[in-house]
Amino acid sequence: MVRTAPHDHSPADAPPLYRRVAVRLLGELRDGTFPPGGRLPGERRLAEHFGVSRETVRQALEVLRRDGLLATDRRGSHVALPGPAPQSPASLVFPVGARAAEPRTGDLATLAWEAPSREHADALGLAPGRPTLVHRYTSATADGSGRRTAVTSFSAVALAEVEELARYRGRADGSASAQLLRAYDWMRGAGLTLHHRDTITRLAYTPSVRVVRRVHDQYARPLEITDLLLDARQDALVYEFTLPAAG
Missing domain, CATH: 1.10.10.10 (Winged helix-like DNA-binding domain superfamily/Winged helix DNA-binding domain)
Structure with a gap:
């Protein structure tokens, strides 16, 4: 009964x-x-x-x-309702926009378990000084041109819901390589619909552009925030996002 x-x-x-x-x-x-x-x-x-x-x-x-x-x-x-299964969109390689079309020998990615910047903590709803998973990515050509850097902080929600991300906590020492290429696939696989909002600002007196990306799920809970800086003299910036949860 x-x-x-x-x-x-x-x-x-x-x-x-x-x-x-x-x-x-x-x-x-x-x-x-x-x-x-x-x-x-x-x-x-x-x-x-x-x-x-x-x-x-x-x-x-x-x-x-x-x-x-x-x-x-x-x-x-x-x-199990009848109807067409959701189509799988092409995977987005994390962090979006930081990676050049072709891999570069100067690419470097690391993970640290640390307190994020105040801006990131506020965006993720974290108390000041509370640590989380912070990903850093750098890409540059051999001569140092075309440099791109990205710093991503993940929320407590992302770490609680996405098992693949949570596994990195114990080995995020800030030095070991950690690409996280499939981070968005992992989030979708955990049943999260990803809504991306990018704010793009050209930095005064420089050829650089700053992109601030905020990603939340279908319940408006923050998942991550990324600060991306790139030399935009030659590259076009095109961003459009909403990824449904994976079936």
Whole structure:
């Protein structure tokens, strides 16, 4: 017999809370919030989204599974509604815009576990002095021209949700090479939809351009912020983003 969590009781004349959550979740499946074949967020995130307990979410998911609307495997629950599976967009190589079209011998990438800059901490909602994963990337030609640098700070949300990123915490000593080429693929694989917002500013009296990139997920939670500086005398800057979560 299915029972709701004690704090989730409903009035006697209303459907149980878990069934109402199941109806709301089904509506989001049908409106494409979670596309056919797409992976659902974890129970904890769904509980926060619907404002209920994890037990209530668990019961709601079971209702949809029994109706054949969800399928579950070791990677989590996936939408089983009929319809075309989401197309996989071309992978974006991290950090976007910092890498030249052709690999350069001067490319260098490192990771550190440290307190980010105040600007990055504020953007990510981190308390001053709280450490996080900070990625630094430098690219330059042999003669030092065309230099590009990028500093990325990841949020607590990104480290909690993306297992591949979290694994780096113990070995982020600031010296070992760490390219993180597939960082955005990892985020999508964790069920996150990526919204990128780039602010591009030309620096006065120089040929350089500063790009500040902020990435958040479908719940408006910050995932990362990147500061990118590049010599723009010859390169065109083209940025357009929204990557759906991977199915």
